[in-house]
Amino acid sequence: MRALYLSHPGKRADELAFLAQAQVDLDPDRLLIFAQSGGTGGWPISTDQVGNAYCPLPPDAFTEIIVGSSVRLFASPWSKAFLRHLYKAVVPGGTLAVSFVSDAEAARKGYWSLAGLRALFGQDGECSRNGQLVIITREGKLPKVDSVLDWNLRNHGILLTTAVDLLANRSTIDEELVRDICRPMALREHRLTIEPIMLQDLPQQSQLGELLDREAYFNGGVGYKSALLRHIAKRYFEADQPLRVIDHGGGSGFTAVEMLLQRDLQVTKAVCCDVSLLLAMVTSKMFADMRECLADRFFFELTPIQDFDYDEDYDLISFLGSLLYVPREDTEQTLGRAWDSLRPGGVLVIHENIKSRSYTRDYDLMFTVEELEGFLRPLAHIDYYLSTATIQITKEMSGTKSVFRVLQKAD
């Protein structure tokens, strides 16, 4: 069995052309295809389907797996966990081919270089004819990597099973149940109130099938969001500085936890604030499984961002695809309170998709650039970073792209 990983099903032809150039010998009709977005469902898949790139694979099952050139992986713990997973899925003696970029491009954009991949796999491998793929032979095991992706792969389908649990208990959802879910990871013991917005996210039976796609969105997003937050943290803080971070509207806390797990950052406390009871339940399962490393360091607040009660000053506060959900009449004070709770030198990070006709979902809630910056500009100067590479850009270059906007509070 052979598998090809690509960014999106639409990249299939480009990837096959790239592989032909690399003179990798393939029979396209017998390839199983997995995509980072736009793929559905998990293992097993057939040749007429496109599987999701983050579904677990059985160990020792493939003679060859190829990670194509459209799959841009930041050199981070998350992608180490991803590549380790693929390596484990290859039979001993089989091969894993991974594309890489030049040393200069790797340094500029944060992707894998040949040297980085060689160090990761502990072998030189063989380079393809076009010099853009390294072919690694499966020999033994790779060390475990601390990453949320590892937990996710072991708990594939967690959103679906958690939703089914919640639906089964729907008649008994009360404050006591919610408190029991949240207590172990609460920032402080407090009385929780179930607000309608917390229940809004409970799916109906008919929507359950969509949950795997949503899980894939969360899983895939952690890969680039945690890598770019790490890059931003390294830009604005000293290497040994202990950091307290909050991720507002952070879903199940995957990005916040991934920040905690990054060994080259000193994140001492990471908080996720989200309003979804379903996601809080997923978080509580992750928290229970990873308790040893998360206890007293990771906290989840089931509360609307606009009501978040800051317990102390923080170094980095992020809103990733979440500020748009704060009611507009509360946006200014929500940002103002976050800003006030940053310590001097701390940073506010905002990542929003900008309103465009190409988005059907949440179109009415999305910000235009002018509107978003109207809220941010009074706070401080805005720096811009791409969300596809570790590169700072100018405001003009950012246009209507989904970029990271970073504002630093004066020392």
Ligand SMILES: C[S@@+](CC[C@H](N)C(=O)[O-])C[C@H]1O[C@@H](n2cnc3c(N)ncnc32)[C@H](O)[C@@H]1O
């Ligand atoms: C589009 S998702 C983004 C999740 C995550 N930040 C990411 O980038 O993958 C938006 C998240 O915001 C949460 N959310 C929506 N309204 C909220 C509010 N008023 N307060 C807190 N969280 C909210 C949702 O439950 C959801 O998890």
